[in-house]
Amino acid sequence: MTASREIGIPICQSCGMPMAEAELQGTDRExxxxxxxxxxxxESGEFKQPETTMEEMADLCAGYMVEEGMDEAEARSILANSLPRLKRWSTGAEVQKSL
Ligand SMILES: [Zn+2]
Structure with missing residues (x-):
């Protein structure tokens, strides 16, 4: 085991989920x-929902966050701020990394 890293947990560049464990990470074509x-x-180098829009992703994620006890308005506000910065949804603009 390497030392646990408090920072630097990879974030899914599609849904914003922190991937604290390797088994949460997707797989490439190999x-x-x-x-x-x-x-x-x-999975296997392809998006599972290739047709999903950012709005649909926000709906999906908000649902999970509300299930975990978060206020829906708060969940949506977090997603509105975070999703556009993710690689999948950013339109080539330089993404500002705050961490
Ligand atoms: Zn994801």
Missing amino acids: GSKTEEYCVYCY
């Missing part, structure tokens, strides 16, 4: 783990 996307969004 079946290797990728730190870019989670297992729910990305």
